[in-house]
Amino acid sequence: MKELELKYGCNPNQKPAKLFMENGDDLPIQVLNGRPGYINFLDAFNSWQLVRELKAALNCPAATSFKHVSPTSAAVGLPLPEKLKKACFVDDVEGLDDSPLACAYARARGTDRMSSFGDWVALSDVCDVTTANILKREVSDGVIAPGYEPAALEILKSKRKGTYNIVQIDPDYVPAEREKKQVFGVTFEQGRNNFKIDKDLLRNVVTRNKKILPEAERDLIIALITLKYTQSNSVCYAYGGQAIGVGAGQQSRIHCTRLAGTKADTWLLRQSEKVLALPFRPDLGRPDRDNVIDGYINHNEEDVCAEGNWQKYFTERPAPFTLDEQRAYLDEITGISLGSDAFFPFGDNIERAHRSGVSYIAQPGGSIRDDQVIETCDRYGIAMAFTGMRLFHH
Secondary structure, three states, X not given: OOEEEEOOOOOOOOOOEEEEOOOOOOOOEEEEEOOOOHXXXXXXXXXXXXXXXXXXXXXXXXXXXXXOOEEEEEEEXXXXXXXXXXXXXXXXXXXXXXXXXXXXXXXXXXXXXXOOOOEEEEEOOOEOHHHHHHHXXXXXXXXXXXXXXXXHHHHHHOHXXXXXXXXXXXXXXXXXXXXXXXXOOEEEEEEOOOOOOOHHHHOOEOOOOOOOOHHHHHHHHHHHHHHHOOOOOXXXXXXXXXXXXXXXXXXXXXXXXXXXXHHHHHHHHHOOHHHHOOOEOOOOOHHHHHHHHHHHHHOOOOOOOOOOOHHHHEOOOOOOOXXXXXXXXXXXXXXXXXXXXXXXXXXXXXXXXXXXXXXXXXXXXXXXXXXXXXXXXXXXXXXXXXXXXXXXXX
16 A cells, blocks of 8 residues: 545545555555554554564563654553452453563553543554454454454454454665655655664763662663653653653653652552542443543532532542642652653652652753752752753654
8 A cells, every 4th residue: 555545634524635655555454343543653663663662672572552743651560459459340351461561551541540531552463352342342443463363453453343443564664864844845854763772871970869770770771762752841750660741742851840740649649549539420431431531530510529529439438549649659769760752950850750759860950050950859869861862852
């Protein structure tokens, strides 16, 4: 297939729209089901690159959940602890522990479930039945993978009344060294960002604490590869083999750090006994539970514990999760890793990261206030590596 006509571009008024290879070659993809759109393919090609690089860097199946050309999370296929299974709503999935790919997607989808609603999924490996069964029950736009087991493909084809978007990509496809895009009728050209991210990038540790544990190296690699495909400015918190908070597309670095930190805190608090024990009504679906949990933790516009509200969600009225209780819970957590796609200009980013249990940081360095940032890390015993490499993505 050399050309694929699309329904429209980013918006319905942007017609005509199509995919094609400028050099006349066949497209490296096959649409096995559905009719993916322009934004679906932007998500598909960015997300595929992310999981392909994670798999290559860490030699483990990887998955990501994408929305609006940025990942909500990315993860490798490590087994999930029981509390995390329950927090991700996958404690009832048969065969989960036997499928590293399903574990990777369960982690990625379960990190920021509100943002992942209607996601695009990328899988580094052939989609198996267990992964397909998790995908089937989530609200999702589509999936890209290098292949699908026959039974898994049939499961996915039944999703969304038979319209679920399923794309297969040639895993051996290598793009040209130069890439182009047009803005306002002007063509931009640049070399592809083929920079390799691995543990060698973490050798220049500039803080007094020089010790970055192997599991922290893994998580920093996950954070940095995730950032490579996140709209900038961006910051990523990672822990336990997955990104747990992504702050994308912010103009200010501290706003990236706060946004990603709030998401990381929510992920951590979802696994607290108080949240896991919420007495949900049995007829409340997963998306509604996600919204209620977010409101319960973050004290959003609706007080879900208030009289007249709690009856809509719970079988009995739960006690509020107070800010003091949350702070006490988070203060016990350490070992979180943090990556940034550009240097931290002020120490306030480190202060905010510390509040979310960050013990390891990787960032390019190069600020005129590097000494202030290093000093703040030293105050909290944080180990920080300067990678020397910016990871902007637009």
